[in-house]
Amino acid sequence: MRLAYFIPLALFLFFAGLAGYQLTQPKEQNVRSQMIEQPLPEFTLEPALEGMPGVSRADFVEGQPRLLNIWASWCLPCIAEAPHLERLREEGVEIIGIAVRDRPEAVADFLNRYGNPYSRIGSDDISELMLEIGASGVPETYVIDAAGNIRYQHIGDIRADTVPLLLEKLEEVR
Amino acid sequence: MIAELGLAALWLSAALSVLMMISGAMGLRDVASPHALYARPASVVQAFLAVLAFFLLLYAFAITDLSIKLVATNSHSAKPFIYKLTGTWGNHEGSMLLWVAVLALSGGLLGGLERRLPEKTMSATLMVQGFVALGFYAFMLLSSNPFERLPVPALEGGGLNPLLQDIGLAIHPPTLYVGYVGLSVAFSLAMGALITRQVTPDFAKVMRPWVLGAWVFLTFGITAGSYWAYYELGWGGWWFWDPVENASLMPWLAATALLHSVTVLAARDALRTWTIMLGVLAFSMSMLGTFLVRSGVLTSVHAFAVDPERGSFILGLLGLYIGGALVIFAMRAGSISEGKRFTVTSREGALVFNNVMLSAILAIVLLGTLYPLLTEAFDVRVSVGPPYFNPAGAIFAIPMFIVMAVGPLLRWKDDKPARIQFELALLAAVAIAIVALVAILGDYSVLAVLGLALSVALGIGALLPLKGRNIRRVPTATWGMIAAHFGVAVSLFGMASESAFTSEKLAAMAPGDSEVVADWNIQLESVDPVAGPNWTAIEARVLAARGDEEPTELGPQSRNFWSPPQPTSESALVTRWDGQLYVVVGDSAGIDANGNERWQIRVWWKPFVTFIWYGGLLIAFGGILSIIGRLQVDLKRRSAKAQGKARRADVEALSGDKPGSTAAPEPAE
Numbered sequence: 001m002r003l004a005y006f007i008p009l010a011l012f013l014f015f016a017g018l019a020g021y022q023l024t025q026p027k028e029q030n031v032r033s034q035m036i037e038q039p040l041p042e043f044t045l046e047p048a049l050e051g052m053p054g055v056s057r058a059d060f061v062e063g064q065p066r067l068l069n070i071w072a073s074w075c076l077p078c079i080a081e082a083p084h085l086e087r088l089r090e091e092g093v094e095i096i097g098i099a100v101r102d103r104p105e106a107v108a109d110f111l112n113r114y115g116n117p118y119s120r121i122g123s124d125d126i127s128e129l130m131l132e133i134g135a136s137g138v139p140e141t142y143v144i145d146a147a148g149n150i151r152y153q154h155i156g157d158i159r160a161d162t163v164p165l166l167l168e169k170l171e172e173v174r
Numbered sequence: 175m176i177a178e179l180g181l182a183a184l185w186l187s188a189a190l191s192v193l194m195m196i197s198g199a200m201g202l203r204d205v206a207s208p209h210a211l212y213a214r215p216a217s218v219v220q221a222f223l224a225v226l227a228f229f230l231l232l233y234a235f236a237i238t239d240l241s242i243k244l245v246a247t248n249s250h251s252a253k254p255f256i257y258k259l260t261g262t263w264g265n266h267e268g269s270m271l272l273w274v275a276v277l278a279l280s281g282g283l284l285g286g287l288e289r290r291l292p293e294k295t296m297s298a299t300l301m302v303q304g305f306v307a308l309g310f311y312a313f314m315l316l317s318s319n320p321f322e323r324l325p326v327p328a329l330e331g332g333g334l335n336p337l338l339q340d341i342g343l344a345i346h347p348p349t350l351y352v353g354y355v356g357l358s359v360a361f362s363l364a365m366g367a368l369i370t371r372q373v374t375p376d377f378a379k380v381m382r383p384w385v386l387g388a389w390v391f392l393t394f395g396i397t398a399g400s401y402w403a404y405y406e407l408g409w410g411g412w413w414f415w416d417p418v419e420n421a422s423l424m425p426w427l428a429a430t431a432l433l434h435s436v437t438v439l440a441a442r443d444a445l446r447t448w449t450i451m452l453g454v455l456a457f458s459m460s461m462l463g464t465f466l467v468r469s470g471v472l473t474s475v476h477a478f479a480v481d482p483e484r485g486s487f488i489l490g491l492l493g494l495y496i497g498g499a500l501v502i503f504a505m506r507a508g509s510i511s512e513g514k515r516f517t518v519t520s521r522e523g524a525l526v527f528n529n530v531m532l533s534a535i536l537a538i539v540l541l542g543t544l545y546p547l548l549t550e551a552f553d554v555r556v557s558v559g560p561p562y563f564n565p566a567g568a569i570f571a572i573p574m575f576i577v578m579a580v581g582p583l584l585r586w587k588d589d590k591p592a593r594i595q596f597e598l599a600l601l602a603a604v605a606i607a608i609v610a611l612v613a614i615l616g617d618y619s620v621l622a623v624l625g626l627a628l629s630v631a632l633g634i635g636a637l638l639p640l641k642g643r644n645i646r647r648v649p650t651a652t653w654g655m656i657a658a659h660f661g662v663a664v665s666l667f668g669m670a671s672e673s674a675f676t677s678e679k680l681a682a683m684a685p686g687d688s689e690v691v692a693d694w695n696i697q698l699e700s701v702d703p704v705a706g707p708n709w710t711a712i713e714a715r716v717l718a719a720r721g722d723e724e725p726t727e728l729g730p731q732s733r734n735f736w737s738p739p740q741p742t743s744e745s746a747l748v749t750r751w752d753g754q755l756y757v758v759v760g761d762s763a764g765i766d767a768n769g770n771e772r773w774q775i776r777v778w779w780k781p782f783v784t785f786i787w788y789g790g791l792l793i794a795f796g797g798i799l800s801i802i803g804r805l806q807v808d809l810k811r812r813s814a815k816a817q818g819k820a821r822r823a824d825v826e827a828l829s830g831d832k833p834g835s836t837a838a839p840e841p842a843e
Contacts, residue, residue, distance in 0.1 A: 002507070002508050005447075005503060005504045005507040005508060006504045008451065008454075008455075008500050008503065008504075009497070009500035009501060009503070009504050012458075012496055012497060012500055013497070015544065016489065016492065016493050016497065018544075018547060018548060018551060019465070019469075019471055019489055019547065020486075020489055021551060022471045022547055022550060022551065023469060023471060023485045023486055023489065025550075101734065126761055126762070127741075128761075
């Protein structure tokens with residue numbers, strides 16, 4: 001037995017140990033936006049639904065902090081988060097929606113079925129705003145302070161336990 | 175029924191792999207044991223059943239059986255038929271089933287066809303092959319059952335990732351898998367030879383066609399994958415050093431080293447332990463690739479089914495197989511002598527040098543791929559890319575290409591460099607002349623210039639072994655080597671040329687505008703919406719003309735698939751013998767002064783880029799020639815042996831009363 005013949009084994013054991021350790025570590029699968037703590041970029045979006053106003057950067061400045069909710073009628077988790085958005089609205093939070101790659105009929109149908117918690121809905125037909133604020137998927141929700149700065153990002157659908165968290169974040173940036 | 179039949183077939187083949195393992199172990203203990211007889215038939219039947227299971231899943235996808243969970247989550251009734259079929263392996267469970275079916279098929283072919291090895295070594299080999307198969311059957315059945323039913327059949331399927339709805343998916347993964355898993359035979363043979371201490375030239379001759387076969391498929395799979403990424407992703411690049419690309423490159427590097435060292439072992443009885451090590455390493459790299467893709471420890475565009483539990487399972491299998499093999503290697507390798515000696519300036523010397531260089535490149539790629547894993551343990555996120563891989567790989571690739579041009583000219587065992595001084599001078603002169611020429615013509619990166627010079631020298635060097643020989647008498651296997659080495663030169667030329675001479679332009683164009691890229695004139699005609707079976711797109715009409723020629727109409731698209739929703743970019747290509755024009759349409763870029771909408775149009779002219787893939791095909795073709803050549807020699811030898819035997823039997827029959835006499839055969843007339 002020459003010692004040199006054990007080198008491959010030693011290298012492999014080192015790798016296996018490392019990989020085993022990494023597997024047991026909780027892994028952050030979500031990509032955090034680089035835009036947190038940055039001002040919202042300048043944008044103007046057409047209304048996603050007839051009879052409701054569209055969205056631009058100016059709608060976030062002045063007054064109170066708001067939620068920016070990125071959603072779409074074709075998105076299944078968005079159905080799951082609809083009642084929790086409704087609860088947030090009942091708490092007096094202003095929620096501005098951005099419908100991603102959607103059609104007005106589909107938006108109207110979705111809101112009829114699952115309720116409309118939004119004060120305005122902009123239509124982001126080519127994921128333009130999504131890219132600019134660093135959203136990696138649908139749905140995502142952002143806390144925007146009264147000066148128009150992005151302060152907090154929630155990735156994925158809003159669940160029952162997310163509601164108090166978002167209320168707290170809104171209070172923090174007030 | 176389909177799902178139940180498939181599942182039953184899988185369970186049965188798992189049981190047969192146990193039989194194969196036990197029967198092999200019996201044969202290893204005692205060759206004459208009656209229980210040793212089962213290993214070969216078991217390997218053949220389990221191969222049949224595993225392949226049957228795969229075809230049953232294929233059928234379920236073909237008819238879109240939405241009561242099967244896998245079909246419901248990954249297919250859609252409105253998908254074109256060909257993508258329903260290819261969707262079978264466009265997901266974790268299905269691709270794992272393909273992997274296992276190929277593994278079983280390799281074992282079946284090995285058990286059914288291979289008769290040249292001593293029975294004892296063969297028993298040990300089948301034992302190892304059965305053991306490996308068993309682990310992966312267990313993985314399938316316990317954690318990734320492809321035939322799982324839904325309690326209530328779905329109304330409609332979830333669809334297939336649109337990036338995968340391309341003919342590339344039909345070719346690239348299956349060929350790669352055949353290559354990856356084909357290496358399992360090399361692994362089992364290496365272990366069998368190591369366990370029975372039969373590392374001989376005869377063993378190497380048996381191993382060589384298996385390695386070559388797997389290597390041909392790997393080469394073809396990587397080439398196809400590279401071209402697929404090139405035109406489908408719309409980024410204009412052909413290799414991104416993505417962890418999963420690296421995972422396919424590493425077994426290829428190991429297999430390339432292996433097939434050269436196995437040649438040395440077959441021809442000269444040298445490099446015994448090294449060949450065994452490479453046999454273990456090549457399949458280990460295949461399994462490592464599987465682990466990296468399916469466990470989610472690394473972030474990659476290919477990562478699917480990110481699931482730490484499955485990751486732990488595969489890591490356990492890795493520990494069992496790679497760890498076990500390396501333990502046996504460490505214990506046994508000392509008892510296998512290194513074999514015959516040779517000098518540095520000999521064919522073997524050159525092959526060893528290049529083996530070391532290939533292994534060094536493999537180490538560089540492996541380190542770069544796993545480095546993020548290491549730093550993440552200290553909470554630092556890094557991504558390793560071309561700035562590391564290109565120069566670090568080149569340090570070893572450049573000397574390798576030089577030796578590769580010269581090596582085939584050297585004789586076995588011992589040679590004088592002075593004998594080939596003319597050839598050496600010729601190659602050096604060509605390389606230096608090209609470096610000088612290119613350096614005068616323009617300002618290009620060092621690596622690209624060196625690559626151009628080396629590719630031409632290598633191309634000439636690859637053909638030099640033909641010098642002074644009767645072309646018709648050159649053996650087929652030698653033609654294989656020449657084709658493969660020439661293919662490397664062609665491919666290298668394409669890579670160097672692409673990186674040195676590519677012209678690129680990104681412009682916002684309104685219909686009617688035109689731009690100039692290299693000697694091409696690009697005009698945007700119109701931009702219109704179009705619709706396909708499961709997508710909508712905007713399509714640009716672009717006229718591309720080179721010089722004064724008749725313009726070619728191109729239709730690059732920016733597609734939006736609706737199930738699942740995802741945008742993709744369909745590039746449009748014009749292929750000429752000396753390069754490719756690559757056009758991509760992007761988003762709208764606003765309205766120009768005249769009120770026309772402008773679009774982002776990106777155009778590349780890539781001189782000789784296609785040579786990268788032509789070279790890859792040529793390399794694979796060389797491998798095929800080599801297999802044919804080896805098998806020809808083998809069959810000739812076998813029939814000569816059979817003839818000799820028949821003749822001896824005739825002589826014995828004639829001499830009649832003296833059975834078993836060793837009388838010399840009559841001179842054949």
